[in-house]
Amino acid sequence: MVVSGNKEIDGLPMTNLVRITKDNDVAVITIDNPPVNALGPGVPEGIWKAIDETNGDPAIKAAVVIGSGRTFVAGADIKEFGKMTSGASPRRSLLPLLLQIENSGKPVVMAIHGNAFGGGLELAMAGHYRIASPTAQVGQPEVKLGIIPGAGGTQRLPRLVGVAKAVEMCAEGKPVSALEAATLGLIDRLIEGDLLTEAVAFAREIADKPARKTRERTENLGTAAENAVIFASARDVAGKKQRGMKAPLAAIDAVEAATKLSFEQGCEAEAKLFTECLFSDQSKALIHVFFGEREVAKIPDVPKETPVIPVNRVAVVGSGTMGGGIAMVFANAGIPVLLKDVDAAALELGMGKIRKNYASSVQRGRFTQEFVDERLRLITPVNNYDAFSGVDMVVEAIFEGMALKKSVFAELDRSCRQGAILASNTSTLNIDEIAGTTSRPEAVIGTHFFSPANVMRLLEIVRGKKSSKEVIATCMQLSKKLGKIGVLVGNCRGFVGNRMFGPYRREAQFLVEEGADVETVDQALVEFGNAMGPLATGDLAGLDVGWRIRKEYRHLEKPGVRQPFAEDRLCELGRYGQKTLKGWYRYDENRRASADPEVTALVRQWSADAGIPQRQISAAEMVDRCVFALVNEGARILEEGYALRAVDIDIIYLNGYGFPAYRGGPMWYADAVGLQKVYQRICEFNQQHGELWAPAPLLQRLAETGKTFVEFDKEQVVAA
Ligand code: 3HC
Secondary structure (H helix, E strand, O other), rough: OOOOOOOOOOOOOOEOOOEEEEEEOEEEEEEEOOOOOOOOOHHHHHHHHHHHHHHHOOOOEEEEEEEEOOOEEEOOHHHHHHOOOOOHHHHHHHHHHHHHHHHHOOOOEEEEEEEEHHHHHHHHOOOOEEEOOOOOEEHHHHHHHHHOOOOOOOHHHHHHHOOHHHHHHHHHHOEEEEHHHHHHOOOOEOOOOOHHHHHHHHHHHOOOOOOOHHHHHHHHOOOHHHHHHHHHHHHHHHHHOOOOEEEEHHHHHHHHHHHOHHHHHHHHHHHHHHHHHHHOOOHHHHHHHHHHHHHHHOOOOOOOOOOOOOOOOOEEEEEOOOHHHHHHHHOOOOOOOEEEEEHHHHHHHHHHHEEEEEEEHHHHHOOOOHHHHHHHEEEEEOOOOOOHHHHHHEOOOHHHHHEEEHHHHHHHHOOOOOOOOOEEEEOOOHHHHHHOOOOOHHEEEEEEEEEOOOOOOOOEOOOOOOOOOHHHHHHHHHHHHOEEEEEOOOOOOOOOOOHHHHHHHHHHHHHHHOOOHHHHHHHHHHHHHOOOOOHHHHHOOHHHHHHHHHHHHHHOOOOOOOOOOHHHHHHHOOOOHHHOOOOOEEEEEOEEEEEEHHHHHHHHHHHHHOOOOOOOOOOHHHHHHEEEEHHHHHHHHHHHHHHHHHHHHHHOOOOOOOOOOOHOOOOHEEEEEEHHHHHHHHHHHHHOOOOOOOOOHHHHHHOOOOOOOOHHHHHHHHHO
């Protein structure tokens, strides 16, 4: 940020991270700690000194605090959290600073652009006024890191926006726009023009008026009766929407303290809850996820500077559930899409589903009708390839069959311009074989979306042997624009996610074949934190999908190795899951599941015929069998190089398979349990159940050398 015409206050000791300049009678305090002005070491100290100087200079009437670069302040420095011991925490330096700002004899105006998140919003709330660019966002996202606001956020926020909104913001962690913040009373003025110029003018305007301290504004704190209803409902929502997470409940407790205690006592209550959360396993796992989500974007041999191909127009081939969802993803990002199918009838069906999907988003308040109308205008149905020469990228999303895919790619090769990206949404097929049917295998790549494509965040980007670096870099960058988390994976059967999902669901079936009830197995995994149980997931996706694939690959199964049979037999009986209203469960016409005694009786009979001994199985064994199956396969994938890092596997599982984020992903969870323990348990399963449980060599090596997957990842970075 250029502060023209200002001169520095003479003799002021400055840190490099915080600058103070003077615009006549207004001090401008600029935080300059790229990339996001986190309140890392040196920043609070710099602000402290600058506020002191402001108060000590008789020529200054007011101060403006502003962020340099792309944002105001994105919060405390999360990197520091890992280094903390129970005696130290970021709030120790922040709380006194915020009091010092609030007590300043000269009013302090916080000028916000970009984000004021976490400690950034707490800093802003300690000022006497807040003004913001209309595009700014503010929020207390700490719960997403397994912690709560720790620098008075749970105490000052309800004083500004009222108890109900403060509870929602602190417990759910969702940001609000500057526009909404202005209506809530969190922002005093929206600034359309140059933020700094307007902030200085605003500071001058309010300089001589009495300035209120946020902590003294108690008029929004509600009555005990009103608040009791708000807190009860917030706890109920947190129990459902953030099942298993501790931080949202702690955040609610802390806001409740604001309504019952003095500001100082409320801060003490917040401090206690903050510290408990900060040193919890959940917080460690969620911080791993925060950095992991950013780490997956880094590909050792595809540097940041790799040129990318502009993607301004795309085409999607196939207007079924996946194709339609993918078209919506592009349209939602403002990218025009051609949606191709064989004829008008297929297209009408596909467009009908898209319209229905959008209509339900409008009904749920996710999108406005205007937004949806604009998006629908971006999707053009076509029944031929004539206009494909004008697109920068095609995503093929037709039926999962190699012959059909090959014919589509041969057609794309003829129709698309050189330089266009040819992507396949295949979830199982070999990308190199598909690429081989074109004259430009370097342009071919896998973009594996997860169903429903317009909702699920994961995008597995499958690197073929010849996929060019430009094509990879473009898809990685594009995933962010599409609101997805792109993770680069190698070309093996099932890629990373589905390859691991096979053994996971295999074990769930084995458990039922060994005597467990279907609902008990699912319940154990749901209690572990998974969004759904493995058997119910099969019913949702369609049991016939796996059945058909297994039939195709049966010749690859090693004779004498135990294979599950129950699901195949259910399919033989026409029980495909939700779509036939019968699968592992029975479904009513609204697809509500109930246990089916017929399934229990059938599986008991089949197991007896196969001579499988029946026994009582504990929930802990159910979790170990299913989750360690993921870990063991994950370790193989890692060693074979189909995933770049263990954290990539974690991010895939959290965003595509409903694994609980507060457990950090399967590989992080294994580290947390201890790899020696995991390895030992896998050896036991190997003895009991045979070859399918052979421990992955990498897991064995790490366990024997006392290492973790996190350490393995660090060694990979060094080696690269
Ligand atoms: N601390 C340390 N590093 C941070 C950070 C933070 N608070 N926020 C972002 N970063 C880093 C990222 O790790 C990334 O580093 P990299 O380039 O080495 O990978 C870099 O800054 C850029 O971040 P993004 O790639 O995420 O950039 P975007 O522009 O996409 O997003 C953002 C910017 C919206 C600010 C996003 O980074 C974000 O949500 N940050 C976290 C905000 C947050 O959770 N704040 C609360 C912190 S806890 C706290 O304040 C406790 C307090 O109550 C005491």
